[in-house]
Amino acid sequence: MQHNITEIIESLLRVLPHSSKQLDTVEGSKNQLASDDSVQKWQGLAKWCKIHFMPVGALSGIHSRDKFQRKFQFLYFSNSMIHHLLPPMSSIMSDNAHLFVESTRFILDLTKEKHGDYVRKVVSMAEKTRCKVRTPKE
Numbered sequence: 001m002q003h004n005i006t007e008i009i010e011s012l013l014r015v016l017p018h019s020s021k022q023l024d025t026v027e028g029s030k031n032q033l034a035s036d037d038s039v040q041k042w043q044g045l046a047k048w049c050k051i052h053f054m055p056v057g058a059l060s061g062i063h064s065r066d067k068f069q070r071k072f073q074f075l076y077f078s079n080s081m082i083h084h085l086l087p088p089m090s091s092i093m094s095d096n097a098h099l100f101v102e103s104t105r106f107i108l109d110l111t112k113e114k115h116g117d118y119v120r121k122v123v124s125m126a127e128k129t130r131c132k133v134r135t136p137k138e
């Protein structure tokens with residue numbers, strides 16, 4: 001779990017507008033989170049955003065609640081929750097929101113063909129939710 005959260009936060013740090021070295025991504029090992037230097041960098045993130053972990057049950061009706069309309073600037077979907085990325089979800093995304101989707105790269109029993117199918121399906125779902133798709137450079 002810590003690895004996934006670390007990756008999410010590092011992705012946020014790469015796309016957030018910032019002018020301070022304090023918000024640079026942590027260099028070196030991802031296990032350095034406890035060092036004083038990296039703690040300062042992570043605390044700098046709090047100036048720019050709040051991270052809310054939503055319970056699974058909240059996803060089905062979140063798009064219909066007024067208080068969430070256009071509120072989310074960053075959304076993360078694990079590969080096991082991507083089926084919740086439906087067109088109504090676009091109503092909770094702010095303008096220029098960023099959508100992060102977990103890769104299937106480390107699922108051991110997944111063939112390259114199945115990985116490709118997953119990517120095509122996620123791209124299709126994201127486009128139906130009015131997202132512009134950018135794939136990571138590998």
